[in-house]
Each structure stands twice: as structure tokens, then as C-alpha cells.
Amino acid sequence: MKEKLQVNHLSKTFSLSAKQQKIEKTKEKYRNAVNDLSFSAYEGEIFGLLGPNGAGKTTTLRMLSTLIKPDSGDAFIDGKSIVKEPEIVRGKIGFLTSELKMEDYFTPNYLFDFFSDLHQVPLDVRKTRKEALFSRFGIDQFAEVKVGSLSTGMKQKVSLTIALVHNPDVIIFDEPTNGLDVLTAKVVTDFLQEMKAEGKTIIVSTHIFSLIEKICDRVALIINGKLITCDTLPNVMNGLSLEDRFFEIYSEMVGDEI
């Protein structure tokens, strides 16, 4: 299997404000959000980053999508460095998170064309791709409705198509089913599996065990910015359910205090 993503000793530190130090009753001035993280993801697999809130999942994905820069270490997407060639990396990935919003004023149709232009997608390719994605997600009837008037689920589907205007090989998805109803969540997870079948590499972060169990091939467990384990799903689970296995590892690490 071809290695599509290689993460090498990625670290990121945030400085804590005096107020935060007080709230968290700590004298530390800095917090290691991500601490020497290394893992790889391959073509045609769904790779899950699992961890509790504040484990560093989102920070890791933000670094991979070049929105923020690592303090040390590097990551390579299709051999391109996120530090040295961020523009090329951004052309190879589709990054999706609830933080990335679309302008309410524009229609899905306009936004698809606009983002296609930014990704330099040729006109004919854009047309067929738009038709396929819009009909796949049922956006066609809403293509000329302003995003502001769409339902949350429809907005999420539009975000998804816009992240994929350039048909990226690597799809990075932060909390893919957060805030979605069961129907829309299923549409999204089904689609991720289709993408995997097409040979794409999909990185998802989540704290939902069932989602990992359902769609991931391999999983990395992150706690407090550190990689605890990274292996295929059956190996990580070690005969238990993912949830039981997680709490087993967690209590080994931090004791019984949860």
C-alpha cells in the first residue's frame, strides 16, 4: 500500500494566558497541545484519530491542513511538506471541519464554481463533477438557494462538496458526524466509505467510539497530545470493544481518575 500521509515528530505548543493558568490552577506558561506525534496513513484507508476533548486531535488536523504551523517536526502529504510547500499541500487535500463556514449570501452553485476556480479546476471537469456531487447529496434542487436559508444537514453536505471540488486524494475530516442527525450522518459515513473504495486516504478525528468501529481501518489513540497507540482496529481493540479498551488504556495511563 502506498503511503499518502507521513507525520514525523509533529509538536505544537500554545502559550497559556494568565487567566487560563488561574482557571486550570497551573503555573505552566505553555501547554503541549501536540507532543512528538508520528504516524502514517495509506492509500485506500480510513484512518481514525481517537481521543478525548483537548487531546490535540483538532490541532493535529489544523497543522496537516496548513492552517497553523508546527513548532517542530513536519508532515508530508503525497511527499509534499506541510511546512515548506503549504500551497501545494492545500491543493492535494480536502479539509472539512465545522469551523470552516460558507458565506450565507451565496448559493451552493456559486460557491462550487468559486472554489473550483481557486483550485484551478477546468470548466468541463467542474461541470461534470458538480452534477455528480450535487445529485449524490441531493443538493441539485437547492443549488440556487442561498446557503443561509439551507438546513444544517444540507449546509454540511454543501460544505462537503465544496471541500471536494478538486477531487483530492487525501480527505481530512474533523468530527465528521458532529451535530448531524442520524440520516445525514449516515449519508456522510457512506460517502467516506465510497471514497475509500475509490482509493482515497481519509483521516477522521472523533471521540465517538462507534464511528471508529464502523468505518476506520486503522486508529491512533491520542491522549494529552501524545500518541498512545497506533495500529489496525482489531489490534488496538485486542478482543474488547473499543470503548472498554479505551478506558483500560486510559486508566493505565492516568490512573482511575476520569
Add this chain to the structure above:
Amino acid sequence: MKSNILTIVKKELSRFFTDKRLIFGTVLLPGVMIFVMYSFMGEAMTSLFQSNDKPDAVSVVSMPESMTAVFHAAEIEYKEVPASDIETIKGQIAEKETNFLIIFPENFDADVAAYDISSGKPAPNISFFYNSSDTNSSNLQTQILGIFDAYEATLSNRFDINAGGQNADLASEKDLSGMIYSILMPLLLIILLFSACIAIAPESIVGEKERGTLSTLLVTPLRRSELAIGKILALSIVALLSAVSSTLGTLLSLPKLMGGAVDSGGIFYTAGDYFFLAIIILSTALLFISLVSVISAFAKTMKEAETFTSPLMIVITLVGVSGMLGSSPKNPAFYLIPIYNSVQSMSSIFSYDITPLNILVCVASNLVYTLIFVFILTKMFNSEKVMFSN
């Protein structure tokens, strides 16, 4: 390959031009508001000094022979009243029921003829009463005082000033309009342009940041510099439109505001003047937009951006006022000072005193400052502290 800058400009403009409310609020409204406001102010100022109804006949006690002809020549109507009515008429003037009362000494003509300045005795005295809060009364006061002064002068004429009434003021109409325009327009233009910039730039930069739509752009292969240049170009176009609308409103209403002291503008300016004015305004728009964009990128919320830009408005106004004081400096070095250079260049155009070198220095330096701000904005789009500080 399509240029990303063009894609961004197109998107920003389509955001603007397909939104009727935005066009109305940013482009049409300022021009119309200024026109209506200035016209109204002009009307109000004119009507302050004019009264609609004719003044009442002036009440005169003991009208002397000599004055009847003078009053007749000045077309002032009068009626003679007995001395016993003086107190009643004074009361009526206070109540604005009548306008004016003059009391001559009983033998005014004889007393005046007999009066010898060297005698040291008090001269014959005319008293009059009026009401300054009554427009007719106050106008009559000015007019009648003038008549008395002129009459007094004819009695003891030692020398004349400009006798024969030739036109002594050799300033042409062009110079007068130019003076008034050069005093008012640079200040108004610079303030209107800056207001347009702070009305649109924060929304497009910090507004997008706040709503999370800027991050969506930042994960595309778009370079941060392309985003900065695209935004600044598009916003400058909109700011210019808004400024053009405000300027038209001002130019059209200025003759009304100045109560006919200027002609309906523009006729004395050449195509060259307009060209210089256009490049100054264009370069100033770019400078203002890039400056306000940097401030907006630094702000965390729209509200914060407003707080940051309001002190700047005061600075701009103060510098704008400098255009009202004295004539423009000739030394090109002054035209390197941002904002001041634009105000002085515009002032020189309106007063027909153009130094092309200085205007070029002004435009070139504005473009250099814009590039510096584009560079800073690019750095800010790249900075996670600025973009993801929440």
C-alpha cells in the same frame, strides 16, 4: 490558468453588486443624504436672512424734510407718528407686531446745519428701536444705519473711496469658486472616502474572520498575498463608487450651501485637473482600504474594528482641515506624508495651482504605502495568532 486575484475580486464584487440593500446603503444613500442635507442647510441659511412678508412701514417721529427724499430713494416706506405713541410702538416692536421706530429731534435739519463740531457740544441725536430677533426688523436696522452713515458723510465730505462705483474686486468668478472649493472639497473628499472605507472593509475582513468563512478560503491553494491583493482591489472599487456618489452629492449641493457664492462647480476645471484628481483619489482609496483592512485583520470582532478606526477618523479630519489653512507647500518632500499629501494635492488642484511633480510624488508614495500594507496583511493572513486567536 485563471488568476486567483481575479477570482477573489469577482467574488467580492458579486457579493456587493448582487445585494440591492448593500448598493443602496453604501453607494446611493451617502450621495443622496449629502445632497439633501447640504441643500437643506443652504435653504435654511438663506431663509434665516430673508423674510417672506414685507416689512411694516417704519414709524417715524418728527420726520425731517431732508430725510423724506433719502427714504424715498432707498424705497423704505414710513409713516409719521406722534411722540405720544413712542412707548406703545416700542412695546409693539418687542412683541414683533411692528418692525422699526425712528425718533428725530424736533428741528433736525436746522440743528444739523447749525452744529459746529469744534463747539464740543453733543451733536443732534437720532434714536431708533428695533428687534434683532425679528428678521425684518434686523434687516431694516442694517439698511437704515447705512442710510444715516451715508447721509452723514455727504454733510461733511472730505474724501471719497472708489467714487463712481467701479468694480474694485478684480478676482474673477473662477478664482472665487476655486478658493471656496479648495477650502471645502479636500476636507469633504478625504472624510467621505475614509467613511466609505470604514463602512465596507471591516465587514469583508474581520466579518469573514468572525463568521469562519475566511478559514474556508485559507485551506485552498490560494496564496495569502493573492487574497490580500484581491480583497484590497475589490474593496477599493466599492469605496471609490461610494466616494464618487458622495462627491457628486457634494458638488451638486455646494452652490445651494454657499447661497450662490459659487457656480455649479466644475466648469472652470480642465480635463487635466480631473485626471489628477482621479489618480489622487484612487491612490488614496487604495491606501485607506489597505490601512483599514490591516486594522480589521488585527481586530477580533467587528466591534473592535470600529473602536480601532474611530480615533483614525479624528486624525483624518484634522489633517483634512490642514487643506483649509494657507496655500499648499511647494517642497515635494511634504508630499511623502500620507493623507496630508492627498489633502494638499487636492487643495492645489481646486485652487488652480498644480505642481505635477508633487502630485506624482503623492500618488507614488500612496502606492508604496499600499504595498507595505498589502505585505503586512499577507503576513497577518499567514499568522495563526491573528487568524485563529479565538
